[in-house]
Each structure stands twice: as C-alpha cells, then as structure tokens.
C-alpha cells in the first residue's frame with residue numbers, strides 16, 4: 001500500500017521535525033536555539049552567503065527591480081540584470097552563453113530531459129547527484145550507470161550505445177558532493193571526443209572553489225571541452241539559482257525546450273544581483289577559495305591523525321565515512337555536544353554501510369576552528385562499542 005493511501009503510515013513516518021532551524025545568518029558559527037555552533041556542513045564554501053556586499057547588492061536590486069520575477073523567463077520574468085548575470089557566468093566558464101534556472105536542481109533536471117529522449121543513452125556515474133538521476137529518469141532515455149569514477153566502464157557503455165547508433169550523453173559531477181573527490185575528467189573528455197558523445201559536467205561543488213573560481217574543468221585545463229557545463233549559484237556563490245553554460249546554439253535550445261526554463265518562475269532579481277556581487281568578490285579575493293581548500297586539507301589531516309580514514313579532499317568537501325547509520329549519528333551527536341554542527345548523512349542519501357559526516361569548512365573558518373572541529377568529532381576508538 002502506498003503512503004498516499006495509508007495515512008497512518010504517513011503520520012508515523014513523519015513524527016517530529018526532520019528539519020534543523022538556524023536562528024542566525026550563515027557564517028562560520030550559527031545560532032541553533034540557545035546554542036552557538038561552528039557550522040561545518042554548509043556549501044557556502046567561500047563564506048559569501050552572509051557577506052554584506054551581497055546583501056547590499058540584493059537590497060538595491062529589490063528596490064530597483066522588485067522582489068519577485070512574476071513569470072518565467074520566457075514570459076516576462078527575465079530582466080537586463082538576468083542577461084548581465086548570464087553573460088558573466090558564460091565568461092566565468094569560458095563559454096559563448098549561459099542560461100539561468102531558478103535552481104541547480106532544475107538546471108540538471110531540465111537540461112538532461114531536454115537534450116535526451118527515448119532511444120538515447122545517458123551514461124552516468126553511480127554517485128551523480130539526485131538532480132542528475134531525476135533528469136535521466138524524466139528524459140525517457142536508457143540510463144547506463146557506471147561504477148564511481150570508472151572511466152573504462154564508462155567507455156564500454158559509450159561504445160556499446162554508439163554501436164547501436166544511439167545518441168550518448170555522458171554526465172558527471174566534477175567534484176562529488178558526498179565524497180569530495182574529482183571525476184576522471186581527462187578520460188571523460190577523451191571518451192566523448194573519441195566516440196562522438198556529448199559530455200555534461202556538473203560543477204556545483206567546483207564553481208568558485210577550483211580553477212580560480214572557474215571550476216574543475218578549468219583547473220585541469222579542459223575549459224571548453226565539455227559541451228554542457230552546469231553550475232549552481234547556491235553554494236560558493238552564496239545565493240541561489242542554477243545555470244548551464246555552453247554554445248550559443250545549446251543555450252538557445254534550452255531557452256526553447258528546457259521545461260523548468262519555460263514553466264518555472266525566473267530567479268528573483270535580488271538573487272541575480274547577489275550572484276553578480278559574488279562574482280566580483282571571487283575575482284578580487286582569490287584567498288577565499290585557497291582558504292576553503294586549505295581548511296579542508298587541514299581538517300582531513302587532523303581527522304587522519306585522530307585515527308579516522310579520510311581521503312585527501314580534491315576541493316572543499318571532506319567525507320568522514322563512519323559506516324553504520326547509528327554510529328554516524330553518534331559521531332554527529334558528539335560533535336554537537338562539543339559545539340560543532342555536522343549532521344550525519346545516512347542511507348538512502350548514501351549507500352548502506354557508508355553513513356558519514358559530510359564536512360565543509362568555509363573560507364571564514366580559522367585554523368583554531370578547524371582544530372576544534374577535529375577535537376569535537378572525537379576518535380573512532382571512542383566511538384566503538
């Protein structure tokens with residue numbers, strides 16, 4: 001029986017509030033009820049979400065352009081301010097144009113569903129973000145999932161699909177959200193080129209952080225080599241919204257065919273203005289990205305010394321894989337009792353047996369903050385039964 005018909009089961013599933021409510025603006029430390037906690041789980045990598053310059057830009061735009069777009073971009077929701085932001089995002093990604101969506105989630109969903117259809121094959125890393133997975137499902141294309149980071153397996157799927165004459169879209173996160181590692185971008189670019197496949201790279205966790213803010217493709221020397229480059233304004237850019245950058249033709253096609261672009265109300269102008277301000281800050285303050293990555297490395301090294309098995313982070317995400325769900329909850333509870341907010345990430349968000357604490361220090365955390373976080377997370381020895 002489904003939960004829609006079994007109302008009692010629905011009520012049982014959702015007893016209690018599943019949402020933590022902050023009592024202050026984003027920053028290195030936040031209020032939660034009566035507590036002040038070090039915030040170690042936000043994607044605000046550069047510490048811009050609470051920056052007064054972004055707030056001032058948003059306030060001015062609210063005054064000049066209004067608070068809501070009032071319609072989709074295809075009706076009357078797009079303004080000259082949105083056009084300016086699209087041009088800046090295209091420039092950031094070294095592309096001809098960029099298309100703004102109201103979220104990164106919708107950018108992935110709409111783009112994959114617009115570009116592929118029944119008969120096509122989407123070749124997708126098993127750890128790609130849920131919005132990619134949902135876009136694949138919505139497209140009606142065949143989905144060929146390859147083991148995480150396994151470029152040879154990706155190639156085999158691509159070759160098999162091309163032999164059948166199918167159109168192929170290879171899609172990958174560049175920095176994986178729950179593991180913090182990089183996709184094998186060099187190999188994926190080569191596979192797409194060699195087999196006449198399209199490559200889409202989700203730079204949600206790399207934009208603003210790697211490659212001088214331009215992303216992982218730029219950091220590795222592959223700028224311009226992926227046909228479709230997706231990013232979000234909700235993480236390092238400190239605001240909200242998503243975008244896809246690419247050729248003039250691709251962007252025109254998405255403006256005509258991506259359903260979230262056509263049917264979803266456009267990004268509010270104050271948000272666009274905040275993102276424009278963020279791009280200025282990123283250009284003038286490269287220390288922020290360097291500091292975020294330094295903090296991630298310091299955190300990983302500290303956890304490693306404490307006895308945890310933690311991979312060296314490729315960007316600003318540190319995955320402390322604990323294993324069982326209840327053990328991960330215990331580590332998170334311990335951290336909270338010691339003044340650090342780091343909620344557990346549990347199955348089905350990650351595979352069974354890999355429950356973890358996903359840690360994201362920001363540019364605004366000091367070395368002392370990072371060391372406090374390490375101390376608050378304890379040791380595996382302490383946590384074992």
Ligand SMILES: Cc1ncc(COP(=O)(O)O)c(C=O)c1O
Pocket residue numbers: 103104105106108129131173177202204205232233234235240241242
């Ligand atoms: C890899 C990846 N892509 C896309 C998204 C969706 O972006 P947004 O939160 O801006 O909708 C996320 C968000 O967590 C993400 O991690």
